[in-house]
Amino acid sequence: TVAEPERSFEAAIAADQRIEPRDWMPDGYRRTLIRQIAQHAHSEIIGMQPEGNWLTRSPSLRRKAILMAKVQDEAGHGLYLYSATETLGADRAELTGMLIEGRQKYSSIFNYPTLTYADVGVIGWLVDGAAICNQVPLCRSSYGPYARAMIRVCKEESFHQRQGFELLATMMRGTAEQRKMVQEAVNRWWWPALMMFGPPDDRSPNSAQSMAWRIKRHTNDELRQRFVDMSVPQAEALGVTFPDPDLTWNAERGSYDFGDPDWSEFMQVIGGNGACNVERIANRRAAHENGAWVREAATAFARRESTKENA
Ligand code: 3HC
Numbered sequence: 096t097v098a099e100p101e102r103s104f105e106a107a108i109a110a111d112q113r114i115e116p117r118d119w120m121p122d123g124y125r126r127t128l129i130r131q132i133a134q135h136a137h138s139e140i141i142g143m144q145p146e147g148n149w150l151t152r153s154p155s156l157r158r159k160a161i162l163m164a165k166v167q168d169e170a171g172h173g174l175y176l177y178s179a180t181e182t183l184g185a186d187r188a189e190l191t192g193m194l195i196e197g198r199q200k201y202s203s204i205f206n207y208p209t210l211t212y213a214d215v216g217v218i219g220w221l222v223d224g225a226a227i228c229n230q231v232p233l234c235r236s237s238y239g240p241y242a243r244a245m246i247r248v249c250k251e252e253s254f255h256q257r258q259g260f261e262l263l264a265t266m267m268r269g270t271a272e273q274r275k276m277v278q279e280a281v282n283r284w285w286w287p288a289l290m291m292f293g294p295p296d297d298r299s300p301n302s303a304q305s306m307a308w309r310i311k312r313h314t315n316d317e318l319r320q321r322f323v324d325m326s327v328p329q330a331e332a333l334g335v336t337f338p339d340p341d342l343t344w345n346a347e348r349g350s351y352d353f354g355d356p357d358w359s360e361f362m363q364v365i366g367g368n369g370a371c372n373v374e375r376i377a378n379r380r381a382a383h384e385n386g387a388w389v390r391e392a393a394t395a396f397a398r399r400e401s402t403k404e405n406a
Pocket residue numbers: 130131134135136138139142169200201202203204222223226229290291292293294298299300301302305311315365
C-alpha cells in the first residue's frame with residue numbers, strides 16, 4: 096500500500112492544489128524543483144551582464160534610468176528565487192558555487208553578446224517576452240513559493256518587455272541607420288530567443304515528470320509556439336521581419352509554422368561553449384570573490400548585533 100503522506104501528496108497534485116514547504120514531498124519532486132528554481136535564479140543574475148554592458152553607454156538619462164531599473168529588477172528576481180530554493184532546503188552559497196564551477200546551468204540566451212544599443216531593446220521585447228511566456232504558467236506551478244514568486248516577477252517582466260518595445264519603436268521612427276541597427280539585432284536574437292524554451296518535446300528529459308507533478312503546465316514546444324504567435328504581429332507593428340523563411344501563417348492550425356532552431360548550437364551553448372559563457376562565468380566568479388569581504392562584514396555585524404540583543 097502507498098504510505099499516507101505519498102497518497103496525500105498525489106491527491107493534492109491531482110486536485111491542482113499547492114504543495115507547501117512543510118508538506119511531505121517525494122525526493123525527486125524536491126530535487127527537480129531545486130534544479131529548476133536554482134537555474135532560473137542563476138539566469139536572472141547572469142542576465143544582468145549583457146544589458147549591464149550598456150548602462151554607461153545609454154543615449155539619454157531616461158534610457159539609462161529605465162535600464163538601471165530593469166537590471167536592478169533582475170537582481171531582485173534572482174535573490175527572490177534563491178529564497179524559494181531555500182524553502183526546499185537548498186543552500187544559496189552552495190548553489191552559487193555550482194553555478195561558478197559549471198555544475199548548474201543558466202539560460203542559454205545570456206551567452207550571446209550585446210553588440211549594439213538596439214540589442215537592449217530587442218532583449219526587452221523578445222527575451223523578456225519569451226520569459227513572460229514561460230513564467231506566466233509558472234504562476235500556477237504546484238509548488239507554492241515558486242508560483243507566488245512568479246506572480247511578482249511577471250508584473251515586473253511586463254514593464255521590461257514594454258520598455259524594450261518602446262525603445263525599438265522610437266528607433267524605427269528614427270534614421271535609416273537606426274532602422275537597420277534594429278533589424279540586424281532582431282536577426283541575431285530571434286533564434287536564440289526560441290531556444291530559451293528548451294529542447295523539442297521529444298528531446299526534453301525532464302518535461303514528462305515536470306508535467307505530471309504540475310511544476311510545468313505546458314511543454315517546451317507549446318510555449319515556443321505561443322511565443323511565435325504572439326511575436327509576429329508585434330514585429331509587423333514595429334516594421335521588422337524575423338530571419339526565418341519558413342515562418343508562415345497556417346490557417347488550418349490557426350498558428351504560425353516556423354523553421355527549426357539549430358539544436359546543435361543550443362547543445363554547444365548549454366554545454367558551456369557559447370560565445371560568452373567563459374566571460375559570463377569569469378565575471379560572476381570575480382564578483383563573488385571581490386564581494387567576500389562584504390559578506391564577512393555583514394555576517395560579523397549581524398553576529399555582534401545578536402550578541403548585544405542577547406546580552
Ligand atoms: N538554457 C539553458 N539550459 C536549458 C535551456 C536553456 N534555454 N532549456 C533547457 N535547458 C536544460 C535544462 O535545464 C535541462 O538540463 P538539466 O537537467 O541539467 O537542468 C536540459 O536542458 C533538458 O531540458 P528540459 O526541457 O528537459 O528541462 P526542463 O524541464 O527544466 O525545461 C526550462 C527547461 C523550460 C528552461 C525550465 O527549466 C523552466 O521553465 N525554467 C524556469 C524558467 C527559466 O529558467 N527561465 C529563464 C529565462 S531567462 C529569465 O527568466 C530572465 C528574464 O528576466 C529575462
